[in-house]
Amino acid sequence: xxxxxxxxxLCAAAACLACAAAAFAQAELSLIPRPDSVQSREGRLTLRPxxxxxxxxxxxxxxxxxxxxxxxxxxxxxDAPAAAAIRFLPADRLPSGAAPKGEGYALLVTPDALSVYxxxxxxxxxxxxxxxxxxxxxPRENGSVALPGVEIRDAPRFGWRGYxxxxxxxxxxxxxxxxxxxxxxxxxxxxxxxxLTDSSGWRxxxxxxxxLTEVGSRGSETDRRPDAPAQFYxxxxxxxxxxxAWERQIAIVPEVEMPGHADAAVLSYPELDGGGxxxxxxxxxxxxxxxxxxxxxxxxFLDTVLKETxxxxxxxxxxxxxxxxxxxxxxxxxxxxxxxxxMKKEGFTTIEEVETWFNRRMAASVNGLxxxxxxxxxxxxRDLPRDKTVVFWxxxxxxxxxxxxxxxxxxxVLCPRRPCYFDFLQLESHTTGRRWSGINPxxxxxxxxxxxxxQPSDEAKVLGxxxxxxxxxxxxxxxxxxxxxxxxxxxxxxAWTPQARKDFASFQSRLPAHLQQLRARGxxxxxxxxxxxxxxxxxxx
Numbered sequence: 001x002x003x004x005x006x007x008x009x010l011c012a013a014a015a016c017l018a019c020a021a022a023a024f025a026q027a028e029l030s031l032i033p034r035p036d037s038v039q040s041r042e043g044r045l046t047l048r049p050x051x052x053x054x055x056x057x058x059x060x061x062x063x064x065x066x067x068x069x070x071x072x073x074x075x076x077x078x079d080a081p082a083a084a085a086i087r088f089l090p091a092d093r094l095p096s097g098a099a100p101k102g103e104g105y106a107l108l109v110t111p112d113a114l115s116v117y118x119x120x121x122x123x124x125x126x127x128x129x130x131x132x133x134x135x136x137x138x139p140r141e142n143g144s145v146a147l148p149g150v151e152i153r154d155a156p157r158f159g160w161r162g163y164x165x166x167x168x169x170x171x172x173x174x175x176x177x178x179x180x181x182x183x184x185x186x187x188x189x190x191x192x193x194x195x196l197t198d199s200s201g202w203r204x205x206x207x208x209x210x211x212l213t214e215v216g217s218r219g220s221e222t223d224r225r226p227d228a229p230a231q232f233y234x235x236x237x238x239x240x241x242x243x244x245a246w247e248r249q250i251a252i253v254p255e256v257e258m259p260g261h262a263d264a265a266v267l268s269y270p271e272l273d274g275g276g277x278x279x280x281x282x283x284x285x286x287x288x289x290x291x292x293x294x295x296x297x298x299x300x301f302l303d304t305v306l307k308e309t310x311x312x313x314x315x316x317x318x319x320x321x322x323x324x325x326x327x328x329x330x331x332x333x334x335x336x337x338x339x340x341x342x343m344k345k346e347g348f349t350t351i352e353e354v355e356t357w358f359n360r361r362m363a364a365s366v367n368g369l370x371x372x373x374x375x376x377x378x379x380x381x382r383d384l385p386r387d388k389t390v391v392f393w394x395x396x397x398x399x400x401x402x403x404x405x406x407x408x409x410x411x412x413v414l415c416p417r418r419p420c421y422f423d424f425l426q427l428e429s430h431t432t433g434r435r436w437s438g439i440n441p442x443x444x445x446x447x448x449x450x451x452x453x454x455q456p457s458d459e460a461k462v463l464g465x466x467x468x469x470x471x472x473x474x475x476x477x478x479x480x481x482x483x484x485x486x487x488x489x490x491x492x493x494x495a496w497t498p499q500a501r502k503d504f505a506s507f508q509s510r511l512p513a514h515l516q517q518l519r520a521r522g523x524x525x526x527x528x529x530x531x532x533x534x535x536x537x538x539x540x541x
Contacts, residue, residue: 028506029150030137030513031130032489033188033496041149043111045085047071047135048144052078053086056124060247063128070135071145084113086131091119097153103190104155107131109147125249126188130154133186137513160413160464161495162191162253163488168198168264169221169471171231176477178244183485183521185248187492192245193320193374193466195255196233199263199286203232204254204312208304209269216264221472224284238312246315253374254313257322258302259358260329263288265301272298275332289329293358294338303365310369318390319366320374323382326355356382363389374413380405390463394421397436399452406458414452415466419444420491422483423470426526432536433473433483442528446490446504465495475537478524482535485518485525486511 029038053075055063067075067086078084091099091106094117100106105118105127114134116127130152138145163184165172172180181192196204202216217232219225233241245252259274266273266288276289291298309319333339333351348354359382363373367388373379374390380401386409393402396416405412417436418424425432425439449465467488474480493507511528518525526532 028509029134030510031133032507032510032514033493034501034503034506034510035130035152035154036498036501037151037153039151041108041110041151043149045109045111045114045147045149046144047085047114047147049073050076051085052076052083054078054081054084054088056088056121059088059121059124062247066128066132067135070132072135072140073143087113087115088124088127089115089117091117091123093117100153100155102155103159104153105130107150107152107154109134109150111149114147122190122249125185126154126156129186129188136517156188156496157498158462158464158495160191160466161189161492162193162413162415162464162466163189163484163491164193164195164255164415164466164468166195166198166469166471167203168195168201168257168261170475170480171201171203171220172477172480173231174233174237174241176480177241179521179523181241181245181248181250183518183523184250184488184492186517187489188496189488189492190250191464191466192250192252193255193468194252195257197255197257197264198261199289201231202264202268204238204256204309205232205235206305206308207235208308209301211268212265214268216268220475222475235308235312242313242315251316252313253316253318253320254309255320255322255374256302256305256309258362259291259293259355260289260324260326261286261322262291266291269301271295272301274298274330274336276329277331286329290326290333292336292338293333293354294336294342296338299361302362306362306365306369310371317372318374319369319371320392321359321362321366322376323359323379324376324394326378330355352381360384377401377405380408380410386410392466394468402452406461409461411463412461413463413466414449415468419448420465420467421470422467422487423473426483426487427531427534430534432479432534440487442487442490443504445487446494446502446507448491448494450499450502465491467491473537476535479535479537481524482526485523486515486528487526489514 053067055077064075064077081087094106100118100123103122103126105116105123107127107130108115114131116124118124118127134147135145138147200221202212206212213230213232217230219228242252263286272291273288274290274292276287278287279285330351339354359379363384366373372388372390373384377391377393377395380391389410391405391410392413392415394415394417395401396418418438419440424434426441469484
């Protein structure tokens, strides 16, 4: 019997799809971060509209949405793996090889199904992101998606893969933060360090101290008007955002600055004033830079703030209390009666001893709430408990500080100004932003932390990597996006992919497709291939 014209068209379409899938399999898969191991397997899997997925028990609805959006058609939910074309299975069901542990996963594409194996919800979630990236990149024909046979084994190099967003200096807001969390999750980043208080603004509602948001949240780094709009997160909004992040395996680590960077708080409650300094040519930056570290009212205030903060971020594990740059504004401390009394009582002879006493006192408060204390690398000089403290190394020009922190046995998050501060320029021809004996181009971010020359014994103490966006020069969201992306994509691969698998040329070949995906999410970026024009705040108004 002669084949009907319809059958011929279907066969031709199937052949085209098979050829496209074969070509897709031969090219490096467009996955970021690059997995630990990728092995081609025979055959291919065709997924059609209406196919079903057996999702992990108790997973949020966002799993199914992620698969449907990536496939370009609806993916139904199956009651059992046997009826599903996409399957999330326990690690011990893996047909061969070592079962993945922790955040690791295995992903197999066979002619029967796409299967993700993991031992934890985090592992299944990261397998989901890889599956979504495969689906987005796969060839399509008549609404179907063809995936090549492949076996992926993957696990992160570092457990802490983070991004710090400074909202004290300029406020981003709920919508921008949720969009950021979506993109972070897609690239397997798992920590948002949320810088919510500083001299220029207090963005966190504290019920016991309403003036913090009535007064302290007004204005920004560039708007010091006392009647500027109040910009802050209510506690209800904080809980919503924290829950949203948890669904995406992201812990949000709050930062409440002390004893410096305190102007917004002290402006709200002047009785806490410990003095400050005034920038040249200004009267409003920053005369109330520090809290009075020895005043009982200060300690009650900060204990209460930390208690409310802890309740809002129950799974953070760490509360960051800053602890940096106190020397800018502590000149008034020796004249404060409470400090004088403390020094006499404790036998202190230097202000540094007062700062150490304060840090230990507040670290004990954080630890008593069930959290580790996070602090910028200055706190390493305050001899805080090694097992209850996380040090964030930021001063790239002080490698001896990192050496001392590692030798002392502190867990460390590596976030040095170079190359991890994204308010630094990313191209020599750009003019708006910081430079510190150089800039932070995409390649330098990707290459980190290999230039540090860490030994295996050192790396065992490193929790991970973190990029930081300080917002002095980022009034607009468009500029924040421009400075963040795609450098944050590079940081994600640097933090996840084993050193032996890192390859910048490969990363560059995979990046263009991901720039398109950022654009589809409504996220702006610097395009290193087109050398897109610099976005400055003056251009965006």
